[in-house]
Amino acid sequence: MDADDFIRRWSEAPISERAHYQTFIGQLCRLIGVAAPDDERTGDLDYCFERPVKFLHEDGGSHPGYIDCYRRGAFVLEAKQSGKRGAGGALDPQPQLALFGGKGRQAAPPSNTLETLMRNAKRQGENYAKALDEWPPFIVVVDVGRAIELWSDFGRQGKAYAPFPDRARYRIEMADLRDAAVRERLRRVWAEPMSLDPSAHVAEVTTDIASRLAWLVRSIGARAAAGPSGRPDAVTRRRAPIRQPCSSCSASSPCSPTASA
Incomplete structure (x- = not known):
């Protein structure tokens, strides 16, 4: 039926x-x-x-x-x-x-x-x-x-x-x-x-949000530069080195390490 x-x-x-x-x-x-x-x-x-x-x-x-x-x-x-x-x-x-x-x-x-x-x-x-x-x-x-x-x-x-x-x-x-x-x-x-308990669903959502926030904190911490204590420095961030063009290259096109060698 x-x-x-x-x-x-x-x-x-x-x-x-x-x-x-x-x-x-x-x-x-x-x-x-x-x-x-x-x-x-x-x-x-x-x-x-x-x-x-x-x-x-x-x-x-x-x-x-x-x-x-x-x-x-x-x-x-x-x-x-x-x-x-x-x-x-x-x-x-x-x-x-x-x-x-x-x-x-x-x-x-x-x-x-x-x-x-x-x-x-x-x-x-x-x-x-x-x-x-x-x-x-x-x-x-x-x-x-x-x-x-x-x-x-x-x-x-x-x-x-x-x-x-x-x-x-x-x-x-x-x-x-x-x-x-x-x-x-x-x-x-x-x-x-x-x-069907709505509070159980809320608890699941809260746990999921907490897990995502924890992952975000770990991700930020992994990218942070080490401070004097050896721990990640939350203020200082590692920056990619800025390559300067050599005298033989165009000022607008930095040369690669291989090219400058």
Whole structure:
């Protein structure tokens, strides 16, 4: 399945089919060239759908939760279409959204319902990350057939997951998947997430600049004349000897040592 087939398949999918987010993610993995959950090892809790976690309470109690898709060292993924956000699900947003109209499911949702649901999914992803024994560098939020959002925290402290790579491009629409650079970005989120850390790129550039400056200093030092101490003199430079024309040559054409001999 190429990008056009994938986009057509999911953009035209009915609402009932969009609820099958696992199928969407599996096909997305194949599109970007990575293994899907359970492809390599069934039951691997480090890369799977419905990854169980336990939320601990201050009173010593706890309750279970399930991450829609998880990959250790890479991301927590939450799908807007997840069943737990459906009618009567553990994270059904309608009781909260109904407060705007006061009539439960009969109330007209606010105009920004989509944004609300996506933010709810992102916030839940952060809560799941908190329940893990690591802070993954990415929170991925999926609206099946519409968009994928990327949020990053390369410090892996869980303090702030920010839009990645920036506010203008953190949301990947279905049509954007035609762009090979976008698909490569997603592949790296899955396979080598820390390679996307901007600070790592800055460090590489800084190291390269420092290396070039060191080479320049050595080059200048090698051309400097030796001072009284025997070390290169940074002020005095060796100059090529100025050859004076001999009396038998034209004043405008210095003769060579061979000719003057």
